[in-house]
Amino acid sequence: MSKVAFITGASRGIGREAALAFARAGFDLAISARTLDEGEQHPHALRDATGAPLPGSLNGTAEAIRALGRRVLVVPMDLLDSASAVGACEAVLAEYGRIDVLINNAIYQGSDLNAGFMALQPETLERMYKGYILTPFLLTRAVVEHMAEQGTGVVINVTSGAGESDPPVA
Helix, strand or coil: CCCEEEEECCCCHHHHHHHHHHHHCCCEEEEEECCCCCCCCCCCCCECCCCCECCCCHHHHHHHHHHCCCCEEEEECCCCCHHHHHHHHHHHHHHHCCCCEEEECCCCCCCCCCCCCCCCCHHHHHHHHHHHHHHHHHHHHHHHHHHHHHCCCEEEECCCCHHHCCCCCC
16 A cells, blocks of 8 residues: 655645655655646735746646656645635545645745735734644644554645745745
């Protein structure tokens, strides 16, 4: 039985590269993010200098994983919808029966994050709390419960500002 890595924020950047690295290492994958197909628009999503959505999609990452000969489950998930994270965990367990590695790579990204103090809105802070703290906590708790039952597992939390610019900052 192959080990399973569940990686959030796998449509582009660090999440996509982590998914490909785990596939090369022989893992089957479950990948999540909001963007299923290239060019989709989402509220609060970051855009390039022309206003276009940043490149990358879950289906594109899945195609690259399949080209490496590994299984992949695409699980749409939005950090601003905590129920979608718990549902994503349930979908991965229904498909594979296990999760050996969880990589919490997805973060809330919004153009309002860097507003000055007087321009900062309470709704932005609520989105930040939900996307940075609450939803990753709920997902981790759901996954760790199953890892404890199987007697093993690893959780990796990633953070980076690289996704906030196009081209990404190293």
